[in-house]
Amino acid sequence: MLSAPATTTTPRTGARARWAALAVLMLPVLLVAVDNTVLSFALPLISEALAPSGPQQLWIIDVYPLVLAGLLVPMGALGDRLGRRRLLLIGGTGFTVISAAAAFAPTAAALIAARALMGFFGAMLMPATLSLIRNIFTDPTERRTAIAIWAAGFSGGAALGPIVGGFLLEHFSWGSVFLMAVPVMLPLIVLGPRLVPESRDPNPGPVDPVSVVLALATMTPLTYAIKSFASEGATAVSVGAAVIALLAGIVFVRRQLRRETPMLDVTLFTRPAFSGAVAANLLSVFSMVGFLYFVSQHLQLVSGLSPMKAGMVLVPGLIVTIVAGLLVVRIVRRITPGTAVVAGLLMNAVGFTIVAVTGTWGSDLALMLAFMVLGAGVGTAETISNDLILAAVPAEKAGAASAISETAYETGSVLGTAVLGSLLNAAYTAHLVLPAGLSAQQATDASHTLGGATAVAAQLPASTADALLASAQHAFDSGVLLTSLIGMGLMLVAACIARRTLRHAR
Template sequence: MSTPVSPLPSSAPRTRWLALAVLMLPVLLVSVDNTVLAFAIPAISTALRPSGTDLLWIVDIYPLLLAGLLVPMGSIGDRIGRRRILLIGAAGFTVVSAIAAFVPSAGALIAARAAMGFFGAMIMPATLSLIRNIFTDPTERRTAIAIWAAGFSGGAALGPIVGGFLLEHYWWGSVFLMAVPVLVPLLALGPWLIPESRDPHPGPVDPLSIALVMAAMVPLVWAVKNFAHEGPSVLVLLAALVSLLVGAWFVRRQLRRPEPMLDVRLFAVPAFSASIAANLLSVFSMVGFLYFVSQHLQLVSGRTPMEAGLLLLPGLAVTIIAGLAVVKLVELVRPAHAVVAGLLLNAVGYGIILLTGSAGTDAGLIAAFAVLGAGVGMAETISNDLILSAVPASKAGAASAISETAYELGAVLGTAVLGSILNAAYRSGVVLPEGLDAQQAQAASETLGGATEVAGSLPADAAGALLHSAREAFDSGVVWTSVVGVVFMLIAAAVVAVAMRPQRTSAR
């Protein structure tokens, strides 16, 4: 049995924070990669001429594999070493990203995106689990996790800005090539700055458990994404059923094994499960909000992608500040109260939209996003800290993988649930002018983007009528989306408050 390498001693604080700076590089990259691809889709469509199915797989194959492999890769990292699997993942991600930038066909890009999902799954659990082992002081660890969480939010907001700049000056492959200068410093400095850590008593790798978690997660993510795009169908229902059945098989296997790949008994701990739920729903609220605010700023207010991204920077700054400030706050109040306060702020952010009766002005949207960002910063930082604190340091990889999986599912569900509600409200409210052919009517009735494109080919009067109706329908959909957002966040706050309340013991 190999001896685990100990975390850096407390006498090396400067090295710890330098290690965190290096660990933030892949966090920023993977987060940016989640949003930047959407801006490259038009250029990819022109250059590679993919079919509709190919285009869907180019977008979806990465999160499908990433979500399915996070738990297995986190568990493997506990066994072979978290720094080792991080560096393997970073090297693979760098090489594949460079290849993806120059692929000649849609099929090759799909394969490259699949490989990026494979290596990306090695990176994300390792970063958070290494933070858990590097920062043993609770206050320092919370601060480090706040910075880590800010990296996720920062990457999501920087995606449109980075994507807009690159696509304005370079070809579509540049959005993939940016991985090289970001990850090369990690590969060069990581072995020197980041200490190795692993489970001192690892169990054997269980290939069947890995296959089961993949078979449970991939159909679930596929079902949610397809429900968002196409609505309910037999295939969506079957995929969800397969995910449920295989997930039950996975849980049953973990309960029966003496050394499970994932200790599912952790979910019986109310604080752990509540923290996972808070993590998922915070991301759900953020991504769902970004889904409509990005469209409003570009298609209603007429902003460029880069201008829209810049307008979201104040919310990003508030997210970072709130995530750091909550570290001091939990010295005065219980961590559970901070998580509940964060979820309530998420509800207030959506409530600001409701007060206007529509998507409102750009200033109102920016203010709402800032309030939402404060809530996400608070809830994400403390929920991740509670998740990691609930397990021994030796199991940090598996716990980090659960947290990351909740993050990915929250992102998928935010778009799927809130996006579907928004699209349904839009379809029911838009009024089409006369004289459209079948193809134009189909495009204009589906999305605001489709209506904007169709309006560009119409006479001025018809174009103005279509755009006015489409924007009114979109803003009415935003109201309904915000109602659901408020309700979800209030329910989440109540559930977390109950689950995390101190357990009373009776004296006998």
């Protein structure tokens, strides 16, 4: 039997009020999604201004997702207890202030600390937005439409990152990529208390600090292990982090099963529809992020487009993602949710197939078409899988369910870059033929990535540079072929899993 409905201190039942609330909730979604991709474009300028060491440069990128991934589940549960709007506003205020401070960081260490705090406050934002949608939109059809818009904000923000980053960095300093948080988040801080109704679990369990620590000890080392394995292989550090994550995860699950009111109801994963929806969510994001990883490099380093022009090539796919997410809300009235998710995952497979067949010819038009097909698949699968995750729990437990959805998103994002990115880099290194005349350091730099080869080519005589670039671009496209085939295979497997687990989902 479901418990009492979630309390709402400022109820707003009018349709106009609901959609106004959604407009405000989309602001942090877009900001966080853009922030995930825009930083990579600012790294060269940050390196020039702050002169970070190699490890510091990695931590500038990695500390944010490490902190975020570890805190999503605890913050989702905290929002159920303290109030989702309250947590959203605290997170929004903190994220804005720290982002502004990061823009003027005097040292690399200060920027790393700021990024860590951004991860802390960012973990408050994302579960709160999705759980508030769950409580604001009680009609299933309206809720699916709202979730479609929410999911489009993620994929759209990721695609907009290069465009926004390219524009800002062409006109302003590197700090502008952090300062953009201020104009985006101020409307949330000002209008949120008026437009977004508060909601919380009327019967929350007691705060469980041990579960919070165990969640951190599971997700943070797991995320680090994936990233470390992708960049350095199976080192003692990456294996040790994976072991810590595994042991902490086992203890976390056992503790949740013993508690009368667990922080996270892990028995949800015994429901095929719930676990299948989480898997579809994770793998859809995996396909999107992995695709963007190699396509963005191809457009800039092989086709020679600027970051902003490369981003424009991806805009049609962004539009298709949004349209597909909205259309599937109507389509799912006539077909089962499982069928819609399977169709979305199969479209992802088709997108990778197009790249495998035509991508190595260097056709930007083919890449645009592939991203449009993939966008249609992601928009379809993400919308319905998120709706199934939220529909599986009572409204008062939406924060914890939203945190699971967000954790799947972050894990899929990390895995997309780590798995497909590491395979691409390995294939690149295996196929690269270095011309004569390179120093040992130049050979090392050129062998790691296409970007490294491009930087080395700028230091060489024209004939040697042309030979290096031709070999590097060929090696890179060989890696794209391999990763596209693997991506296609994974999406086909994912479609089979979704077909089996979601066949009875309603």
